[in-house]
Each structure stands twice: as structure tokens, then as C-alpha cells.
Amino acid sequence: MGDDADSVAVKTYVPPYQKERWREHAERLGMSQSEFVRTMVQAGRRDFEVPGPTEDEDAGEPPSSGLEPQVRDALDPKDGRSWDDLVAAVTEDVEDRLEETLAELQRRNVVQHSPRAGGYRLVEDA
Numbered sequence: 625m626g627d628d629a630d631s632v633a634v635k636t637y638v639p640p641y642q643k644e645r646w647r648e649h650a651e652r653l654g655m656s657q658s659e660f661v662r663t664m665v666q667a668g669r670r671d672f673e674v675p676g677p678t679e680d681e682d683a684g685e686p687p688s689s690g691l692e693p694q695v696r697d698a699l700d701p702k703d704g705r706s707w708d709d710l711v712a713a714v715t716e717d718v719e720d721r722l723e724e725t726l727a728e729l730q731r732r733n734v735v736q737h738s739p740r741a742g743g744y745r746l747v748e749d750a
Contacts, residue, residue: 636661639697642697646660646661646664691714694713694714695710695714698710698713698714726744733747734746734747735747
């Protein structure tokens with residue numbers, strides 16, 4: 625891995641309301657927008673838990689299931705979305721993450737795939 629001197633730009637397009645939420649969150653964390661997006665992407669890729677909201681952030685609101693940001697990002701005030709479309713939008717990266725994880729576990733000989741044996745299984749003594 626290179627250091628920051630080896631960094632390159634990555635562009636993405638998000639709805640204005642989402643960018644504003646990211647900007648506000650980055651500001652609360654004392655981060656630049658670039659640092660915030662980089663940190664959140666790495667957090668998602670590592671699948672570690674991102675710190676929850678601060679007391680000031682959601683004072684008086686009940687805790688959510690953790691899916692609220694994805695649901696809000698997937699919905700639009702002008703157009704409705706079916707249940708199936710919403711499920712697909714909220715879980716779209718799960719298949720990719722599962723595939724990557726299974727490939728890594730197979731590479732390390734922790735999991736094997738055998739259609740005759742019913743699919744994926746743990747390797748004994750792994």
C-alpha cells in the first residue's frame with residue numbers, strides 16, 4: 625500500500641440531500657468531506673462497526689435498526705418503491721461481500737464448495 629503521496633482522486637455522484645448529510649456528519653466528526661468518505665468506505669469494506677451517533681445527534685429519538693441511513697438513501701419523496709426494490713437497494717452489496725468472503729475462505733482452505741455435498745461447508749480442523 626502506498627502513502628498519501630500516492631493518492632488519486634475518485635469521483636462519485638450522490639443526491640444533494642445525501643451529500644449534505646455527509647457534510648454535516650463529517651463536520652460533527654471534525655473531518656473533511658474527503659476524509660469522511662474515505663473513512664466510511666474503509667469502514668464498510670472492513671465491516672467493522674462505525675461509532676454510533678453522539679448524544680447531541682439523536683437526542684430523544686428512539687434507536688433505529690441500523691438500516692435507517694440505507695432506507696433513507698434508497699427512498700425518494702417523489703417516487704415510491706416496491707418492497708422488493710427497496711430490499712434490493714438496501715442489500716445490494718451483501719451478495720458481493722458474501723462472494724468475496726467465500727472466495728477468501730476457500731483460498732485459505734477454511735471453506736470448501738461441493739455441490740454433491742450440499743454446497744458450502746467448513747473444512748474440518750480449519
